[in-house]
Structures are given as C-alpha cells and as structure tokens.
Amino acid sequence: xxxxxxxxxxxxxxxxxxxxxxxxxDIFEKEGLEAYLRYQVARENDILQPxxxxxxxxxxxxxxxxETEEPLVxxxxxxxxxADTGLRIFNSIAHHQLNITRAAFSNGRSPYKYISAFKTHxxxxxxxxxxxxxxxxxxxxxxxxxxxxxxxxxxxLKIAFDGDxxxxxxxxxRIFQEKGLAAFKKxxxxxxxxxxxxGPFKGFLLALHQIQQLFKPDECPIRTALVTARDAPAHExxxxxxxxxxxxxxxxxxLGGLAKGDFLQAFEADIFFDDQDGHCRSANEHVATGHVPHxxxxxxx
Numbered sequence: 564x565x566x567x568x569x570x571x572x573x574x575x576x577x578x579x580x581x582x583x584x585x586x587x588x589d590i591f592e593k594e595g596l597e598a599y600l601r602y603q604v605a606r607e608n609d610i611l612q613p614x615x616x617x618x619x620x621x622x623x624x625x626x627x628x629x630e631t632e633e634p635l636v637x638x639x640x641x642x643x644x645x646a647d648t649g650l651r652i653f654n655s656i657a658h659h660q661l662n663i664t665r666a667a668f669s670n671g672r673s674p675y676k677y678i679s680a681f682k683t684h685x686x687x688x689x690x691x692x693x694x695x696x697x698x699x700x701x702x703x704x705x706x707x708x709x710x711x712x713x714x715x716x717x718x719x720l721k722i723a724f725d726g727d728x729x730x731x732x733x734x735x736x737r738i739f740q741e742k743g744l745a746a747f748k749k750x751x752x753x754x755x756x757x758x759x760x761x762g763p764f765k766g767f768l769l770a771l772h773q774i775q776q777l778f779k780p781d782e783c784p785i786r787t788a789l790v791t792a793r794d795a796p797a798h799e800x801x802x803x804x805x806x807x808x809x810x811x812x813x814x815x816x817x818l819g820g821l822a823k824g825d826f827l828q829a830f831e832a833d834i835f836f837d838d839q840d841g842h843c844r845s846a847n848e849h850v851a852t853g854h855v856p857h858x859x860x861x862x863x864x
Contacts, residue, residue, distance in 0.1 A: 571634070572770045573681055574623065575641040575697075577674075577688035578652045580707050581620060582611035596671065603648040611655040615707045615851055616687050619833045622720040624662050626784050628777060635774050639681050640666035641674040643690065678702045684770045687853060698857050703767040705836050705853025708843055719786055721832050722771065723850075726791040726801055728838035728858030730768060732760035735800075736838075737859045751797040758807040759800060763857050764836060765808070772810045786813045788830050792842075794819030824849040 578584060587606075591599035623636040640656075640663055642649060649668045656663050667677040675696040678686055686697040686704040697704035727736040739747035768787065775783050789812050793801060798817045805812055816826050823842055827835050828849040835846050838855045846852045855861075 571637045572623075572774060573637045573639060573683045573685075574620075575639045575674075575678055575681060575683045575686040575702075576616055576620065577690060577693070578640060578642040578644055578649070579689040580614055580616040580687045581640070582614045582617070582652065582655055584611065584614070585709075600645070600648055603644070603651050607648075607651040607654060609651070610658045611651065613659075615689075615710055616834070617659075619720075619851060620661065620663075622718070622784075622833060625718070626720065626774065629782070630777075634662065635777075637665070638663045639683065641677060641681075641683075641686065641688075642666065642668050643671055643674060643693075644668050645670040675700060685764075685767045691856065695856055698763055698855070701763075703764045703855075705855050708847045708852050708854060710847050710851055717831060718784065720784055721786045721788070721830060723788040723790045723827055723830055723832040723835040724764060724768065725835075725837040725839075725842065725855075726789055726793060727759075727762070728860070729762050729764050729836050729855050730789065731762040731765075731801075731804060733762075733838075733858030733860075734760060735797075740859050748797055751793075751800050755796070755799040756803050757800065758804040763855065765810075768812070769808070769810055775811060788812070788814040788816065788832070790816045790823050790826060790830070790835065791818065792820050792823075793817050 579588060587599060587602055590602050620638055624638060626635045627633060628635055646668045667674050673693045673696055675693050678697055678700055683702055686702055687707055688694050689707055691706045694704045694706045724730050727733055735747060735751060738750050771785055771787060775785050794817045822845050824845045827846050832850040834851045834853060836853045836855050837843050838858050839860055840854060843852045843854045
C-alpha cells in the first residue's frame with residue numbers, strides 16, 4: 564500500500580528559505596546557471612548555514628502526536644535546484660538532523676506544480692513568482708523576507724496572522740482601499756454578524772487547529788495569534804467569522820493602525836504572515852515574516 568500524508572500538516576519549503584544560499588544565489592545572478600552548478604557541486608560537502616525558516620522548521624518537526632509519538636508535520640523540499648546540485652542541500656539536512664526525506668527538484672523551473680500532488684497546506688519560498696503561482700493553485704503561500712534567523716529557547720511554536728486578505732478574503736480591504744476608513748467601518752458594522760469569506764490561509768489555520776485539538780490546552784505546542792490593524796467596531800465581524808468557522812485562535816490583537824512589530828516581538832512569533840509590504844517590512848525587523856501577495860493591495864496591473 565502506498566504511504567499517505569493525509570493525517571499530517573504538510574509544508575513545502577524552498578531550499579533558499581531553509582538554508583542560507585545567498586552566496587551561491589549571488590553567483591547565479593551575476594555569472595549564470597553553469598557557474599552556479601559548478602559552485603554547488605564543488606562544495607556539496609560544505610554544510611549550509613540556517614536560513615530564515617530554519618528555526619521554524621525545527622519546531623514544526625518536533626510536533627508529535629501525544630498518544631503515539633508519531634510526527635504530525637511533514638516538511639517537503641520544493642526546490643528549483645537540480646537533483647545534482649540538491650545533493651549539497653540534503654547533505655546539510657542530514658548534518659542538521661532534520662527529518663526531511665521527500666523533495667522535488669525542478670531544475671530551474673517552478674516547483675509549484677507539485678504542491679497539490681503533495682497535498683501541501685503551506686508553501687514558503689524566497690521566490691515571489693513561485694509563491695504567486697502557489698496562491699493561484701489555492702495553497703497558502705508566502706514570500707519570506709530576508710532576515711537573520713533567531714534562536715528561541717521557547718519550544719512552543721508561535722504563528723501570527725494578519726486578517727484581511729490572509730485569513731479572510733479581501734472583501735473588506737477593498738472597501739477601505741476604494742472608499743476610505745469611515746466607509747470601511749460603517750460597512751463592517753452593518754455586516755458585523757455576516758462571516759467574512761475564506762482567505763488563502765484559512766486552510767492552514769484549520770490544519771493547525773486540528774493539531775491543537777489533539778492536546779490538552781496547557782500542553783499544546785502550538786499557539787496562534789491574529790494581529791490586525793482593525794479596531795472596534797470592526798473587530799466584531801472577525802470574532803463572528805472565527806466562531807462560524809469553529810476555529811480556535813489563541814490571541815487576538817486589534818491594533819487600530821499601530822505598527823505591528825513590537826506586538827509581534829512581545830508575542831514571540833516564530834513567523835508572521837501579512838499581505839501588505841509595508842507591514843511586512845516593519846514586522847521583519849523583529850520576527851521572521853512572510854509576505855502574502857494576495858488581494859487588492861497586491862493587484863498586478
């Protein structure tokens with residue numbers, strides 16, 4: 564019988580998100596593909612250093628079923644490398660003792676077409692176009708901003724989300740962008756008890772929630788937070804939406820336009836997802852941040 568991944572949270576990650584490949588990527592950009600291939604093969608036994616998502620991946624891989632001790636998260640390497648240049652990446656995975664065994668090496672092309680085949684809940688990459696294609700294929704996806712990996716002594720995995728155009732659709736954000744704050748607040752008051760439509764990260768949040776349900780509340784290794792620029796009275800529709808979805812979220816911060824960075828640092832987020840580039844740049848000074856190129860503010864003309 565073939566192996567199934569249906570009972571696991573499946574996360575696809577690019578090699579540049581997992582490891583620091585800035586030097587070799589710089590060679591690719593300046594000298595081309597052949598020079599990059601030679602560089603990687605010549606250094607295939609040189610261990611790569613952690614990248615932006617390395618610590619996040621370590622925490623994810625440590626999440627195990629409390630009854631069976633079976634891993635609850637599967638990390639899939641989805642890489643534009645070839646199998647030949649990917650040998651250095653797998654050597655580094657083995658050195659860092661990461662339980663990552665499955666991969667798709669697409670040799671220069673986007674690996675997004677394998678996302679649905681692997682039943683992926685989330686795709687993390689440093690390649691913006693791959694992320695856009697993944698979102699178009701109805702998979703939660705984010706472009707990771709460059710930052711220094713942060714070690715945390717806290718074993719709890721903490722994930723923070725923006726609301727509109729991330730967990731929820733951009734229907735309310737469109738009103739704000741087109742008609743302004745007053746019209747947005749009026750519209751949200753009128754629709755306070757009408758749940759927002761699904762955003763691209765609802766499925767990922769639901770998968771996290773299902774894992775959380777396996778644990779006693781005080782023993783759960785995952786903690787989630789909604790960190791939104793909304794405030795009262797626009798908060799009510801968000802609460803009714805989460806109730807309608809029957810999804811648990813542990814903390815909710817309604818900031819009314821305040822910068823999110825300090826609050827994400829206080830939450831000790833391992834990663835934060837937001838659709839607006841400005842919010843991402845602010846947050847990235849404090850925590851690992853993924854830009855979600857979805858919704859009206861990311862519309863490409």
